[in-house]
Amino acid sequence: MSHKKFLAAFAIMSTGLIVFVSVIMYIIDPLFYFRKTNLYRPQFVAAERYQMPGLLKNQDYDTVFTATSMGRNFRESYANEKFGGKSFNASLPASTAKEQSMVAEAALRTKPDLKRVIWELNYYSFSGDPNWVSGPPSDFPTYMYDQSKINDIRYLFSSYSVEILKKNLMANKTGDERWREVESLYKFGQVAPVETTEHIQTFLSNVQPIGQLPDYEKSSTLIKSFKENVISLVQAHPKTKFTLFYAPYPIYNHVSFYKKNPSYLAERLKFKKEVYELSRKYPNVEIYDFQDMKEITFNFANYQGDTVHYYSYINNWIIDYLVQNKPVQSEQEYAGKLKNFKQQITNFNINQLKMESSIKERYALKQ
Amino acid sequence: MLFNSYIFILVFFPIVFAVYYLLLNLKNKNIAKIFLVAANLYFYSYWNVKYLPIILSSIAINFTLATLLNKIQGLHLKRTVLTIGILFNIGLLGYYKYYDFFMTNVNAVFGANISLLHLALPLAISFFTFQQIAYLVDTFREGTKEYTLLDYAFFVTFFPHLIAGPIVHHREIIDQLRDGSNYKMKSANIASGLYIFAIGLFKKVIIADTLAEWANLGYNNIGSLTLVDSWITTLAYTFQLYFDFSGYCDMAIGLGLFFNIKLPANFNSPYKSLDIQDFWRRWHITLGRFFTHYLYFPLGGNRKGNARTYFNLFVIMFVSGIWHGAGWTFVIWGILHGVASVIFRFWKTFNIRLPKLVAWFITFFFVHIAWVFFRSPDLTTVKVMLTKMFSLQSFHFPARMTAIINERFGTHFIPTTYYFDLKLILLFVVILAIVVFAKNSIERLKTFKPGYLTVAFISLLTVISLMYLNRVSEFLYFKF
Numbered sequence: 001m002s003h004k005k006f007l008a009a010f011a012i013m014s015t016g017l018i019v020f021v022s023v024i025m026y027i028i029d030p031l032f033y034f035r036k037t038n039l040y041r042p043q044f045v046a047a048e049r050y051q052m053p054g055l056l057k058n059q060d061y062d063t064v065f066t067a068t069s070m071g072r073n074f075r076e077s078y079a080n081e082k083f084g085g086k087s088f089n090a091s092l093p094a095s096t097a098k099e100q101s102m103v104a105e106a107a108l109r110t111k112p113d114l115k116r117v118i119w120e121l122n123y124y125s126f127s128g129d130p131n132w133v134s135g136p137p138s139d140f141p142t143y144m145y146d147q148s149k150i151n152d153i154r155y156l157f158s159s160y161s162v163e164i165l166k167k168n169l170m171a172n173k174t175g176d177e178r179w180r181e182v183e184s185l186y187k188f189g190q191v192a193p194v195e196t197t198e199h200i201q202t203f204l205s206n207v208q209p210i211g212q213l214p215d216y217e218k219s220s221t222l223i224k225s226f227k228e229n230v231i232s233l234v235q236a237h238p239k240t241k242f243t244l245f246y247a248p249y250p251i252y253n254h255v256s257f258y259k260k261n262p263s264y265l266a267e268r269l270k271f272k273k274e275v276y277e278l279s280r281k282y283p284n285v286e287i288y289d290f291q292d293m294k295e296i297t298f299n300f301a302n303y304q305g306d307t308v309h310y311y312s313y314i315n316n317w318i319i320d321y322l323v324q325n326k327p328v329q330s331e332q333e334y335a336g337k338l339k340n341f342k343q344q345i346t347n348f349n350i351n352q353l354k355m356e357s358s359i360k361e362r363y364a365l366k367q
Numbered sequence: 368m369l370f371n372s373y374i375f376i377l378v379f380f381p382i383v384f385a386v387y388y389l390l391l392n393l394k395n396k397n398i399a400k401i402f403l404v405a406a407n408l409y410f411y412s413y414w415n416v417k418y419l420p421i422i423l424s425s426i427a428i429n430f431t432l433a434t435l436l437n438k439i440q441g442l443h444l445k446r447t448v449l450t451i452g453i454l455f456n457i458g459l460l461g462y463y464k465y466y467d468f469f470m471t472n473v474n475a476v477f478g479a480n481i482s483l484l485h486l487a488l489p490l491a492i493s494f495f496t497f498q499q500i501a502y503l504v505d506t507f508r509e510g511t512k513e514y515t516l517l518d519y520a521f522f523v524t525f526f527p528h529l530i531a532g533p534i535v536h537h538r539e540i541i542d543q544l545r546d547g548s549n550y551k552m553k554s555a556n557i558a559s560g561l562y563i564f565a566i567g568l569f570k571k572v573i574i575a576d577t578l579a580e581w582a583n584l585g586y587n588n589i590g591s592l593t594l595v596d597s598w599i600t601t602l603a604y605t606f607q608l609y610f611d612f613s614g615y616c617d618m619a620i621g622l623g624l625f626f627n628i629k630l631p632a633n634f635n636s637p638y639k640s641l642d643i644q645d646f647w648r649r650w651h652i653t654l655g656r657f658f659t660h661y662l663y664f665p666l667g668g669n670r671k672g673n674a675r676t677y678f679n680l681f682v683i684m685f686v687s688g689i690w691h692g693a694g695w696t697f698v699i700w701g702i703l704h705g706v707a708s709v710i711f712r713f714w715k716t717f718n719i720r721l722p723k724l725v726a727w728f729i730t731f732f733f734v735h736i737a738w739v740f741f742r743s744p745d746l747t748t749v750k751v752m753l754t755k756m757f758s759l760q761s762f763h764f765p766a767r768m769t770a771i772i773n774e775r776f777g778t779h780f781i782p783t784t785y786y787f788d789l790k791l792i793l794l795f796v797v798i799l800a801i802v803v804f805a806k807n808s809i810e811r812l813k814t815f816k817p818g819y820l821t822v823a824f825i826s827l828l829t830v831i832s833l834m835y836l837n838r839v840s841e842f843l844y845f846k847f
Contacts, residue, residue: 002817003555003557006821006822007557009819010822010829014826021834159834
C-alpha cells in the first residue's frame with residue numbers, strides 16, 4: 001500500500017466511522033433531543049444544561065421559567081394550577097444571562113405561541129460579557145440551543161451521549177425509577193442544613209472587604225448584558241409576556257456584599273433603576289421585585305443554611321404573589337421600593353432577623 | 368490551544384497545513400515560513416495574548432545578542448555578551464516563575480512583608496528560555512552566522528514543540544529548514560506523522576485522562592483512602608504522567624512530520640529502566656541532554672574527580688526539580704533524584720549486578736514514590752499520602768474478606784469499604800505489562816509500513832479519541 005493510499009483510506013475509514021456512530025446516535029437520541037423516544041423508557045440523568053434542550057423541544061407548555069437555582073424549585077403542577085395553562089421550568093443553576101436567553105429563545109422557537117416567559121433577574125447572571133456561558137467541567141452546550149443543524153454533530157458524536165445512553169440502559173435493566181418524572185428533576189433543598197443566627201453571624205463576620213469593585217460587577221456591564229439578552233427578545237416577541245422578577249434573597253446575603261464593598265449596593269440599585277426604565281417602554285414586560293419584602297427576606301426560617309437559597313415553598317409563594325398582585329406600576333412606586341431596600345441593607349442589624357414558620361405551615365397545608 | 372481540542376484538530380491545524388503547502392508553491396519559500404511563524408504566534412497567543420510580547424522580545428533580544436556574538440572578535444567581550452544573554456534568560460524565567468516562591472520563603476524566614484507579584488506564568492517560558500540559552504552558548508562556542516532571523520523565529524516558535532517540548536536544539540530544526548527538499552509535500556512523512564499523532568492522541572485523551580480521574584479523585588479525597596486506595600491513587604498518577612507525557616511527545620513528533628521536520632525523541636519507555644541513570648536517559652530525554660551539555664559538562668562533568676562528579680550529578684537533578692516547578696515539593700523531588708543518582712553512581716563502582724527484576728523493581732518503586740512529591744500540592748499532602756501508603760493502620764481487608772476471616776478465625780477486624788473498586792488493580796497490571804513489555808511508539812514509528820490493518824487501527828484510535836475530546840484537560844507538562 002502506498003503512503004498516498006494509506007492517507008486516503010484513513011480519510012474514508014475515519015469519516016465512515018464518524019458517520020456510522022452519528023447515525024446510530026441520531027436514531028437512539030440518548031438525550032431525547034430530537035424526539036420523545038419509543039425505543040425504551042427514558043431516564044433524565046444528564047446534567048441540566050444538556051438535558052434541557054430536548055425537554056424544551058418536546059414538553060407541552062405555554063409558559064416557561066428561565067432562571068438560576070433561585071427558580072429551580074418552581075413546581076410546574078403548582079404553577080399550572082395557579083396560572084392555568086401549562087408551564088415548564090427550564091431554570092439552570094448558576095446560569096448566565098446568555099444561557100437564560102438561549103433557553104427562552106429555544107422555547108420561543110419551538111413554541112411559537114408561547115404566552116409567557118418568567119425570567120429571574122440575577123446580578124450574577126448579568127455580571128459578564130453578554131455572550132458569557134459557563135465553561136468546563138460542565139460547558140454550556142450552545143450547539144444544542146441554537147438553530148444550526150450542522151453543529152448537532154457535537155451531540156451525536158460525543159462520549160457524553162454514550163455515557164448517558166449507558167446509564168439509561170442500566171437504569172432500565174436494574175429497575176431504577178429515579179429521574180423518570182420531568183417535574184421532579186433537579187429540584188433541591190429537601191435535605192438542606194437548617195439556617196441559624198450563629199451561622200449567619202459567622203457568615204457576615206467572615207466577609208473580606210475588597211478595595212475596588214471589579215468592572216464586571218458594575219451596572220454598565222450588567223445593563224449591557226440585560227439589553228442584549230433580555231431586551232432583544234422582548235422586542236422580537238411582542239406577543240409574549242415577559243415577567244421579570246428579582247428573587248427574594250435573604251437580606252443578610254445583600255448585606256454581605258455591602259460589607260464586601262458598599263459600591264455593590266450602589267451599582268445594583270443603579271442596575272435595577274435602569275432595568276425598570278428600559279422595560280417600561282415595552283407593554284409586554286412586567287417587573288416584580290421581591291428583594292425588599294421584609295416578611296420573607298428577614299425571616300431566616302424561609303432559607304436553607306447556605307445563606308442563599310430559600311425553601312421550595314417560597315417558590316410557591318412567588319407564584320401566588322404573581323397571580324394575586326400587580327407588578328411595579330410606576331417609577332415613583334419603584335423608587336420607593338428601592339429606597340426601602342437600600343435602607344434595609346444599610347440599617348441592617350442581626351437582631352432584626354426572625355424565625356417564624358407561618359408561611360411554611362401555610363404552604364405545607366396547601367400541599 | 369491544546370493539541371487534543373476540536374479547535375486545533377479541526378480548524379487550526381488543517382488550515383495551517385493547507386495554507387503552508389499552498390504558499391510553498393510560490394518561488395519565495397520565505398513567504399510560507401513567515402506564514403507559519405505567524406500561525407505559531409497565533410497558536411501561542413490563543414491562551415492569552417498578553418504572553419505574546421514576552422516571547423517576541425525574548426526572540427528579538429536573543430537573536431540580537433547572537434548577532435553581536437557572531438561579530439565580536441575579542442574573547443573577553445564575547446564572554447561578557449554571553450553572560451548578559453544568559454542572565455537575561457535566567458532573569459526572565461526567575462522573574463515570572465520563581466520570584467513569588469522565593470519571596471514567600473524570605474517573608475516566612477525573616478518575618479518580612481515583601482509583596483508578591485502574583486504573575487501568571489507565561490506559557491512555555493521554561494522551554495523557550497532553555498532553547499535560547501543553548502543557542503547563545505553554541506553561538507559563543509562555534510558561531511551561528513548562517514542563521515537568519517526568520518529561521519531562528521521558526522525554530523523557537525514552531526508550534527509542535529513550542530508549548531511543552533521537546534527542548535529542541537537549534538541545529539536540529541534550522542538544518543532541516545536549510546534542506547530545500549523539505550519544502551514539498553512528502554506523503555511518507557505525512558502518513559508517519561498521522562500514525563504517531565493518532566497513537567499520541569489516544570494515549571492522552573483516552574488513557575491519561577481516564578487515569579487522571581482516579582488520581583484526582585484520590586488526591587482530592589485523601590482522608591478517605593485506605594492503604595490499598597492510596598496505592599491505587601499514586602499508581603494512577605504514575606501511569607497518567609507516563610501516558611500524558613509520552614502521548615504529548617508522540618503528537619508533537621507527528622505534527623512536526625506533517626511539515627517535514629523531524630523532532631527528537633523525548634521519551635523512550637522510561638518505566639523499563641533498570642537503574643535511575645537509565646531512567647533519566649529515557650524520561651524527558653531532551654531536558655537531560657540540555658542539562659548534560661549546558662550544565663553538567665561546564666561544571667566539569669566527571670573529569671574532576673569522584674566528589675565533584677557526585678556534586679555535579681546532584682546539581683543537575685536539583686536544578687531539574689526546580690525547573691519543573693516553583694515549590695518545595697519539586698525541590699524535594701529534585702533532591703531525591705539527585706541523591707538516588709549519586710547513590711547509583713557510587714554503587715556502580717562496586718560492579719555488582721543485581722538480578723534484572725530486582726533492579727527494575729527498585730528503580731520503579733523509587734520513581735513511583737518520588738512522583739508523590741511531584742503530584743502533591745504541598746508537603747502536608749505528601750506526608751499524608753506516604754503515611755497512608757506505608758502505615759498498616761490504613762490497611763483494611765475488603766468487607767467480604769473481613770467477614771470470612773472474622774468468622775473463620777474469630778478475629779474482630781472492622782469491615783471497610785474501599786474508596787476505589789479493586790478491579791482497578793487488574794487494570795494497572797495490564798497497563799504495567801504494556802509499559803514494560805510492549806514496543807513504544809517511537810519503535811513502532813521506525814517500523815511503520817502502510818497497510819489496511821494499520822489504517823483501520825489508527826482510524827479507530829482517532830475516532831474514539833475525537834469522541835472523547837469533550838473531556839478537555841491540560842497537558843501536565845504545560846505548567847513547567
